[in-house]
Amino acid sequence: MSKKILAILSEYGYWGVELVGPLEKLEAAGYTVEFMTPKGKKAQALPPSYDTTYVDPPLGTCVTTPEAAEKVKAFEATNRLEQRRNLSEEVPERPYFSTPNFLRAFEQYFADLKVAQEKLTEEYAGLLLVGGSGPIIDMVNNQRVHDLILGFYKKNQPIGAICYGVAPLVFARDFNERISIIKGKHVTGHCIEYDYHDGTGFLNTDLNMGPPPYCLEYILADAVGPEGQFHGNFGKETSVIVDYPFITARSLQCSFEFGDQFVNVLDKGVKRYGW
Template sequence: MSKKILFILSEYGYWGEELVGPLAACDEQGYQTVFATPTGKRPVPLPPSLDPGYIDPPLGRSVTTPEVAAAAAELDRSGRLDNPVSIADWVPDRPYNSESGFLRRIEAYYRELDEVAEELRSFDAMVIVGGSGPIVDLANNGRVHELILAFKRADKPVVAECYGVACLAFARDWEDRASIIDGKHVTGHCKEYDYKDGTGFVGVEFNMGPPPYPLEYILRDATGPTGRYHGNVGHETSVIVDYPFITARSTPDSFLAGQKLVEVLESGLRRYGW
């Protein structure tokens, strides 16, 4: 039976290559792919990710080849992303403690989560696609966290790219509040490669300036004294496999991340890059 991969995308803009890279690896293997967004809106690529002439300010060069730009544009024009699953409709929202009848509500919440976990048994892996959009609607999205926790409990791999890696740092069991990447080796967007200005999103006329938080610092803290963040500054690629997590620093790591996912699923890879 073909393996089934869940792709999570922001509704505020994903980076084209960060979807194209892992998706190409899955397509080559004949995997079934399912796309999901926070509220079921169609995901849209960030315009700079479709422009080979766009010069990334921190790197001082283009980060998108004409071939990848064309592939990302073709994917956007296709119907594959037209009807994503709504995570809001799929995963329950945790009730406030102040709500009337909280005990019954939280019991119902956990029952519904058990049903979601049962549905997720048909999936073999999850991919959280990067870009600036995840800063807005994925990083601190409790429903996304519950999906990640369900995959972790089922011992199934989770790929996270760029600013999507923040989802792993913030996904925590409500009992102990410890990050699920505590003690793990991860990579993610490093401080040297962050914009000083120009962080933008799809669908809103807003220049945030620099990213609202330095992901590197969050990952360094979340991995704790027995784990480690790897920035690999100066290295063209940075992908870390510390099962069940596969993390990718940024755009140039997208195809390698897809390759490593396939190796995890097909060859039992459990460690890479550290």
């Protein structure tokens, strides 16, 4: 089995410890983590994720610990994110239905996609979707991200997602069946109690959209359906759920436990955890 993991990061800001936490655990277990961004631009940690004075509005407390801040700053100083893959160059874009000679273009898209999915799933043992506010812009409703997820899903390979990195799982669907791949599954993610009223900010843009454009709890709960379950675990310090092949984590406080369970899934064959 490959000892490499592919991490997808937003170009509009990722939450530092949501990468550094699982990265630390995966590397300690002998895995190499490589990076990919939607258009090949360098990902950067969101400033609040290494600011120990930042007070999270819904929680009313400083959520960035000194330990996490130092680890994030140390990682950013390594320039490891200078080496990254460009998703837009490796996974094809689905054509518009108004494209001339659409059927032939659509057939070519599926042929090219199969090759891309096969290449990436052979190279990597699992997929890591890192959270933060940035994914709202360039990961959640990104068809290429969905197709990448589907590649790992079809191969029954682990898919780990934390915070707003969980949201793309809702929209990853076979094009013809159009059913979310998390239907019937147990997942966690940002519960409504964690949602901002204002201040959802991003790097590389002046946009402040106020609250998030959707309630993650609601879209996850709807996607899993009556046979599945969304676990908010509000009031509990952490919330990490394994329902293979998915490893989902609620927010930054879960980063290290999330990493531990990702390793347990890879190395010990864990199929269920947290519910």
